[in-house]
Amino acid sequence: MELYKFLPKTNCKKCGKPTCMAFSLDLLQGKVKVDDCPPLLEPKYKKQYDTLKEILGSEEGQQKELKIKLDEDLCDGCGICVTVCPVNARYCPSSLSGKAPEYPPEEHQLFQVIGGKCELLKIEHCRRLESGGRERECRVCETYCPREAVKIEYV
Numbered sequence: 593m594e595l596y597k598f599l600p601k602t603n604c605k606k607c608g609k610p611t612c613m614a615f616s617l618d619l620l621q622g623k624v625k626v627d628d629c630p631p632l633l634e635p636k637y638k639k640q641y642d643t644l645k646e647i648l649g650s651e652e653g654q655q656k657e658l659k660i661k662l663d664e665d666l667c668d669g670c671g672i673c674v675t676v677c678p679v680n681a682r683y684c685p686s687s688l689s690g691k692a693p694e695y696p697p698e699e700h701q702l703f704q705v706i707g708g709k710c711e712l713l714k715i716e717h718c719r720r721l722e723s724g725g726r727e728r729e730c731r732v733c734e735t736y737c738p739r740e741a742v743k744i745e746y747v
């Protein structure tokens with residue numbers, strides 16, 4: 593989000609991406625560079641251009657990986673993330689109870705609560721990796737965790 597606010601936000605598609613938001617996600621992951629947005633090279637966007645360059649620094653263009661971190665000390669095993677994750681909801685109806693995963697878990701299942709703590713089973717089917725459009729901005733698990741135990745990061 594921080595990178596997005598310095599983009600022109602016109603969704604002109606000159607970068608080859610469908611929206612400025614999509615470009616900002618790729619910028620965050622090191623898949624594109626600031627100069628890949630042609631309008632940013634115009635004098636009227638110089639300030640935003642310089643700010644983006646400063647924020648990204650030497651990490652610009654370095655490929656980053658999605659990580660979903662679960663803080664064991666904060667998690668109380670409430671199961672809300674298990675229930676609200678749209679991938680769990682779509683493919684694993686049994687996970688809607690929050691705490692009763694099937695064994696073995698359905699291949700798409702991302703979260704489950706084991707021994708009173710949430711565990712990330714896998715990340716491959718997260719919408720941030722598999723989907724297009726706005727689904728790539730999914731932040732449902734992080735937003736709905738009442739204990740702020742979920743953190744979405746690119747490292």
Ligand code: SF4
Nearest residue numbers: 604605607612615629
């Ligand atoms: S070229 Fe720049 S302004 Fe146009 S859609 Fe891409 S990021 Fe947005």
Ligand code: SF4
Nearest residue numbers: 677718719730732733
């Ligand atoms: S970001 Fe969305 S799809 Fe990915 S694990 Fe979290 S809730 Fe599920």
Ligand code: SF4
Nearest residue numbers: 667668670671673737
């Ligand atoms: S929503 Fe948060 S506190 Fe609840 S199980 Fe998930 S990570 Fe743990």
